Amino acid sequence: MNKDESTEARILGAARKVFLKRGMDGARMQDIADEAGINKALLHYYFRSKEKLFETIFLEVAAGFLPKVGKILEAQVPLFEKIEMFCEEYINQILQTPYVPIFVMNEINRQPKAFLQKILLQRNLPIAAFLKQVEDEVKAGIIKPVNPVDIFLNTLSLCLFPFIARPMLQLVTGMDTASFNALMEKRKTEIPRLIINSIKK
Amino acid sequence: MNKDESTEARILGAARKVFLKRGMDGARMQDIADEAGINKALLHYYFRSKEKLFETIFLEVAAGFLPKVGKILEAQVPLFEKIEMFCEEYINQILQTPYVPIFVMNEINRQPKAFLQKILLQRNLPIAAFLKQVEDEVKAGIIKPVNPVDIFLNTLSLCLFPFIARPMLQLVTGMDTASFNALMEKRKTEIPRLIINSIKK
DNA sequence: GTCTATAACTCGATAGAC
DNA sequence: GTCTATCGAGTTATAGAC
Numbered sequence: 001m002n003k004d005e006s007t008e009a010r011i012l013g014a015a016r017k018v019f020l021k022r023g024m025d026g027a028r029m030q031d032i033a034d035e036a037g038i039n040k041a042l043l044h045y046y047f048r049s050k051e052k053l054f055e056t057i058f059l060e061v062a063a064g065f066l067p068k069v070g071k072i073l074e075a076q077v078p079l080f081e082k083i084e085m086f087c088e089e090y091i092n093q094i095l096q097t098p099y100v101p102i103f104v105m106n107e108i109n110r111q112p113k114a115f116l117q118k119i120l121l122q123r124n125l126p127i128a129a130f131l132k133q134v135e136d137e138v139k140a141g142i143i144k145p146v147n148p149v150d151i152f153l154n155t156l157s158l159c160l161f162p163f164i165a166r167p168m169l170q171l172v173t174g175m176d177t178a179s180f181n182a183l184m185e186k187r188k189t190e191i192p193r194l195i196i197n198s199i200k201k
Numbered sequence: 202m203n204k205d206e207s208t209e210a211r212i213l214g215a216a217r218k219v220f221l222k223r224g225m226d227g228a229r230m231q232d233i234a235d236e237a238g239i240n241k242a243l244l245h246y247y248f249r250s251k252e253k254l255f256e257t258i259f260l261e262v263a264a265g266f267l268p269k270v271g272k273i274l275e276a277q278v279p280l281f282e283k284i285e286m287f288c289e290e291y292i293n294q295i296l297q298t299p300y301v302p303i304f305v306m307n308e309i310n311r312q313p314k315a316f317l318q319k320i321l322l323q324r325n326l327p328i329a330a331f332l333k334q335v336e337d338e339v340k341a342g343i344i345k346p347v348n349p350v351d352i353f354l355n356t357l358s359l360c361l362f363p364f365i366a367r368p369m370l371q372l373v374t375g376m377d378t379a380s381f382n383a384l385m386e387k388r389k390t391e392i393p394r395l396i397i398n399s400i401k402k
Numbered sequence: 403g404t405c406t407a408t409a410a411c412t413c414g415a416t417a418g419a420c
Numbered sequence: 421g422t423c424t425a426t427c428g429a430g431t432t433a434t435a436g437a438c
Binding site: 022154173 | 311
């Protein structure tokens with residue numbers, strides 16, 4: 001708990017931490033209050049309900065999870081460079097917030113669809129720009145004929161899945177967090193190599 | 202609800218369904234009872250508590266999620282064939298139970314470590330056999346020098362991540378379940394091609 | 403074994419003092 | 421704005437009849 005921050009900021013920080021760890025259903029308002037160094041009543045004073053507080057956090061987290069790399073996806077850059085930049089940047093970002101991917105995936109799975117559409121569909125992810133670029137380079141004969149969705153899905157899978165599987169991976173292999181981070185550091189360059197190698201002529 | 206099954210079997214089926222959908226924290230004993238066509242008290246008669254019931258289900262689901270493909274991993278088969286068999290078989294399996302990966306990943310993230318070790322560490326996953334085979338083929342100069350863990354992680358990522366990201370994928374792209382399944386059907390052969398291509402000399 | 407009724411408890415939310 | 425105290429809804433778990 002940081003006395004310098006405003007109460008609202010402390011609540012948001014605490015809520016983010018607890019929701020990320022426990023999910024909406026597992027989180028307790030009492031835990032958030034404790035984490036923020038205040039009492040439950042104040043949570044309701046600043047945010048009307050648990051649901052509103054969660055919505056605020058989820059919006060913030062989901063916004064950071066998806067479109068921060070959006071600028072890269074729509075940048076005017078050759079495809080291979082773009083893939084390299086994307087992996088480097090995305091893995092860097094997730095290394096800072098390793099619990100985010102599994103949290104987002106899980107909540108998307110559990111929350112009612114209407115709630116999610118409200119949050120996600122209003123942001124226009126520039127995925128389409130990336131898919132089009134792949135398609136164009138296929139047509140121009142620059143790269144092999146591939147399904148653009150597969151390329152995007154492959155890139156995302158290789159960057160994100162290790163973070164999602166990390167608890168299991170560490171449990172099964174006994175790997176510690178430092179080793180895991182080192183592994184991901186290497187993968188920043190190896191993932192693009194793998195992807196590019198699969199599509200270059 | 203199937204009247205032919207024993208009460209215990211009906212409870213297990215119902216619990217599996219509800220826990221998979223809602224997770225431990227989101228699941229309600231009432232929902233499980235309704236799904237099984239009995240009342241709450243009977244759940245406690247057969248399984249002492251919600252926690253015990255969850256433990257039973259989680260053990261069963263996790264056991265099916267990880268080591269069913271174990272036989273393939275330790276089989277006496279050339280590496281490339283093994284990778285092909287693994288992807289084909291694993292994707293087939295998950296297509297039957299598409300909610301399992303995200304459920305397992307999520308609960309591993311939330312449950313206390315002691316509980317998980319009790320469940321997971323007692324089964325010896327034959328991952329080591331696969332890693333050793335990759336290592337041997339590297340030493341023998343049959344394939345490129347690679348980190349075996351990377352190969353395993355890549356294969357797992359490409360097979361599993363799409364299922365974990367499916368709700369988001371469908372939300373963002375508007376893809377329906379049939380299209381998604383068709384995509385995964387194609388990936389059964391494309392994933393091994395990608396992996397093998399990255400390590401063959 | 404299965405049910406109804408209810409106890410025991412957890413937790414989000416509110417009232418009201420300061 | 422912040423606190424203490426408490427309500428009331430919802431949930432797990434148990435008692436006891438059949």
